[in-house]
Amino acid sequence: MRWDVTTWAVVALALMAAETLAPGAFMLWMGFAAAAVFLAVLLVPGIPVLAQVAAFVVLSFVSIQIYRRWFRKGARQSDRPLLNRRAEQNIGAVAPLDQAIAGGRGRIKLGDAFWAVEGPDLPAGTPVRVIAVDGMVLKVQEA
Template sequence: MRWEVVGWGALALLLFAAEAMAPGAFMLWIGIGAAAVFLITALVPGIPVLWQVVAFVVLSVVAIQAYRRWGRTRGRESDKPLLNRRSEQLVGRVAVLQQGIVAGQGRVSIDDASWQVTGPDLAAGTPVRVVAVVNGVLQVEANG
């Protein structure tokens, strides 16, 4: 087998292995360019090395651009869209007022945190339902 064919095959495998060791979907596309040049040099003997390198660069850029255009734009739907938005996860929860709402301001304890709340004036100990979150402040209404 010719040395350039072996070299392109080894480069493709090395890039695929690098992608497997440190995934980021970048080395994969360059590896696809190397694999394509491997196939071309294996099927068409006598291509000068300079043209092989040019084909590798062009095919790698095309593979990366194809990924950026079609692969990344298709966002994956999360099964937990509120994962890092803790306060928004509280909408709909019922809790007991820790500190009564006076002049529209009060406090409620939910799970392991104390939250500032706004809503109609209510006495401490009243069960309230979280209806919205504005700037990290829970908006509540009397439950029931």
């Protein structure tokens, strides 16, 4: 067996196997590109190594674009889109200020966590409504 044929077979199998360790459908498509180069090298002996690598790069790019355009867009939508976006889950919540807003910054307690807030200056104890999120800072207005 020729070394280039064996090498591309191993690369294709390794990329496809790596997909099981780091799922995301990225390496799978590169594995398909390596498999295509494997078949080309197997069927047409004498292809220069530089041409093989160039074909692999081009086929990898094309196959990933095919995945992104036709397969990825059909991904299932989550029934809980805010699951890992904890700050955004608080939009609309009303709570009393734990610490007065002075100079535009204060603090409230929502659930078991304290949150930094920004809004108009208000005394402690004033009920406020969360209207937006900026990173981990909640934007509030008087409720």
